[in-house]
Amino acid sequence: MERCRLVFSGSGGQGIITAAVILAEAAVLHEDLIAVQSQAYGPEARGGASRSDVIIADSEIRFPKVTQPNVLVCLTQEAYNKFYSIIRPGGLLLTDTRYVRTWDKVDARQREVPMFQTVMDRIGNPVVLNILMLGVLIRLTEIVRPESIMKVLETRIPPDFLEMNRKALYLGTELGSSFIS
Amino acid sequence: MSKNVKFIQGNEVCVEAALYAGLDFFAGYPITPSTEIAEHMSLRLPQTGGKFLQMEDEIASICAIVGASLTGHKVMTATSGPGFSLMQEGLGYAIMTEIPCVIVNVQRGGPSTGLPTGPSQGDVYQARWGVHGDHAIIALTASNHQDIFSITVDAFNMAETYRTPVILLFDEVVGHMRERLVVPEPEEIPLVERLRTSVKAGVDYHPYLPREDGRLPMSDFGGVHRYNVTGLFHDMWGFPSNNSGVTHGLLRHLVDKIKNNVEVITRFKEYYLEDAECILISYGSSARSALHVMENRRSRGDRIGLLELQSLWPFPYELVRKKCANAKHIVVVEMNMGQVIRAVKRAVDHPDRVVLANRIDGFFINPTDIKNILRLIQGKGV
Secondary structure (H helix, E strand, C coil): CCCEEEEEEEECCCCHHHHHHHHHHHHHHHCCCEEEEEECCCHHHCCCEEEEEEEEECCCCCCCCCCCCCEEEECCHHHHHHHHHHCCCCEEEEEECCCCCCCCCCCEEEEEECHHHHHHHHCCCHHHHHHHHHHHHHHHHCCCCHHHHHHHHHHHCCHHHHHHHHHHHHHHHHHHHCCCC | CCCCEEEEEHHHHHHHHHHHCCCCEEEECCCCCCHHHHHHHHHHHHHCCCEEEECCCHHHHHHHHHHHHHCCCCEEEEECHHHHHHCHHHHHHHHHHCCCEEEEEEEEECCCCCEEEEECCCCHHHHHHCCCCCCCCEEECCCCHHHHHHHHHHHHHHHHHHCCEEEEEEEHHHHHCEEEEECCCCCCCCCCCCCECCCCCCCCCCCCCCCCCCCCCECCCCCCCCCCCCCCCECCCCCECCCHHHHHHHHHHHHHHHHCCHHHHCCEEEECCCCCCEEEEECCCHHHHHHHHHHHHHCCCCCEEEEEECEEECCCHHHHHHHCCCCCEEEEEECCCCCHHHHHHHHCCCHHHEEEEECCCCCCCCHHHHHHHHHHHCCCCC
């Protein structure tokens, strides 16, 4: 496989870092891949744009940070403004239609997906926005299978909330299907 | 997939390894970027029948573990630079009284409260000479989760073998990042258990009388023997002494027990050193960037290699001298103003061939930082 370098960005509380950890953990524990996850711990993580880096590969990863992601997720305008310029030309840039207005000049496959709207319309609880986003992301990148994400969620999410997370994940993969081109 | 595979932070790996090594007492005061060690330990120790104590500060933390060790437990504390400064007095006491313990310093930028969330490797010499007075110390480090696990177990084993504090010098990058760990099976890594005295209750026990092999069997304090423990120079009974022979003998013993075992204690990894014209020397998270650069340059045909040090103290002077004997350039990669490079320069035959690739702004040293230095050496400019 080609080495996949991802940057997840948004604001504190959106579950950006949790989503990054779940994806990387799914890759390692259930896809037999190598992955490294790191995150911003500085003042920027305590307000403002938060960020988590994930590298997924089938060979050893030495340098654990991402300088030029081929997949960039921005869940706020502030995060988009701050990070859009680091994307690898031609990479995948996933944003939410409600929170981010994108610019045409960016050399990337920009996918503006109504993730927040879908989660509110179909589930009614924004807490699983990050899981829905993961669903969209793995549908567009095919980097791990949804079953692998589910296996991680089963170990992390209290039983009462598991069904809501499952619904969000598969809503995401469904939604992602209509943005493949 | 095996149950033994985990995807966790480096700090959590350190906890799992300590438990594997037999740790059953931890006292600490949380501080970024080591906090997850205390946090995870507070969850895991009660599950394994051990005791976790959150102390009022770092001075109390080290004193608590030293006391607990003396009563027969395997112990550890974890901190970062500011806390490590406060621990120096207790550390010196553990050195002088020869009480096994493990102290983790997940380094951050300093001096003082410095850069709480920024990576640094600025405490290398503090680990060596933070304690006043002549002494020897063991300090170990690692750059990835599998190695953090094995080196942490090594730390506990060495603490018991040499009856000494052992310092684990990690850093913010390896402490916080998550990657795969395959937890070794029980007994896969041999463990060194406490050497206890065979002297029976009611018979005089000399706490500081070495056996023929030089080792000092211990008696759990508060158990069947009464004896004295002091940070003053002491005789074989553990009582204070300023006798010239006693003082001379004890200090020489404290230094020699580690100095004479440099080769046994030394831990390192090497990559492509056989034909390397340019050798990178690094340790901890910096070694990941160095390895990245080395693999990148090797694939282009450059004769470059990497020596990754996992034991910093006692410094493996002879190893470094031998490995670097044929190198035209030696580049030390570290996140400080030049600490391990001092030891490397002392070790090699041609100190003028040693240069520094560093980063000190609270950001992780990246491959470009190192490549720029390599370009300079080659006369290409950055």
